[in-house]
Amino acid sequence: MAQRYQINEGIVIRRYELPSGDVIVTLIGEHGKWQAKVKKGKHIGGNLGKLSLFHDVTAQYYRKAEDNLAILTQVQLNGALPNLSNPSIYPYAHVLAELVDQLTVDVHIGEDIYKYFVSSLRGLNTEANPASITIIYAWRLLQTAGLSPRVKSCVVCGSSDLDLRFDVTLGGVTCKACNRGMPISEELLADLQSIHSSSVRDALNRGLSNPDEHFRLLSRFLAYHVTELNSLATLKLMVSA
Ligand SMILES: [Zn+2]
Numbered sequence: 001m002a003q004r005y006q007i008n009e010g011i012v013i014r015r016y017e018l019p020s021g022d023v024i025v026t027l028i029g030e031h032g033k034w035q036a037k038v039k040k041g042k043h044i045g046g047n048l049g050k051l052s053l054f055h056d057v058t059a060q061y062y063r064k065a066e067d068n069l070a071i072l073t074q075v076q077l078n079g080a081l082p083n084l085s086n087p088s089i090y091p092y093a094h095v096l097a098e099l100v101d102q103l104t105v106d107v108h109i110g111e112d113i114y115k116y117f118v119s120s121l122r123g124l125n126t127e128a129n130p131a132s133i134t135i136i137y138a139w140r141l142l143q144t145a146g147l148s149p150r151v152k153s154c155v156v157c158g159s160s161d162l163d164l165r166f167d168v169t170l171g172g173v174t175c176k177a178c179n180r181g182m183p184i185s186e187e188l189l190a191d192l193q194s195i196h197s198s199s200v201r202d203a204l205n206r207g208l209s210n211p212d213e214h215f216r217l218l219s220r221f222l223a224y225h226v227t228e229l230n231s232l233a234t235l236k237l238m239v240s241a
Contacts, residue, residue, distance in 0.1 A: 013097040036070040081125035092130040094231040131211035151192040
């Protein structure tokens, strides 16, 4: 049976090698997330090198009728953001890639998630303040996936007489009367309100008060509402070292 070749594009967000030696890559593009296999012994033309994490590629592939995983035959590198492989940047890019991967497990990806992911990687590539970039884009990706926290009024009763507390399980801040959740600083509350009411650019220009406190809240929020991200645990070790 003749094989029918197809073309697709995307940014590599995950790759792993099977015991067989075949390599599975996950890519995210404008039209969604897709997976493909590079067969062992077919690593011709530097295909695997081109399929490094965060590379933007166009790939030719075919599918066998009985096997729905695309098999890559040729890979063309459209662009790589060189600073993302820098050890001080890479862990942050990894957090955003893992988050995007998790946010698109069940739902068909919106184009917006892809767009925000691309601009977050470009931002990280500038090497200016990777922690703030990661936090602001992580909240924006969550918002795009419909998982925004409530930060302007109490998540229990709707009062705007806010206390400095954030209830991770309920997904938002609480008021003085309801008074539940983890304590947060005044600066963190102001940052969250800014992130959720302004553009990414404005939030980045404004800056964040205390990235460590942000990461603590973000990782609890993700663990409850999405999943625990391995990359975030790695990042915490790096930041606290
Ligand atoms: Zn309340």
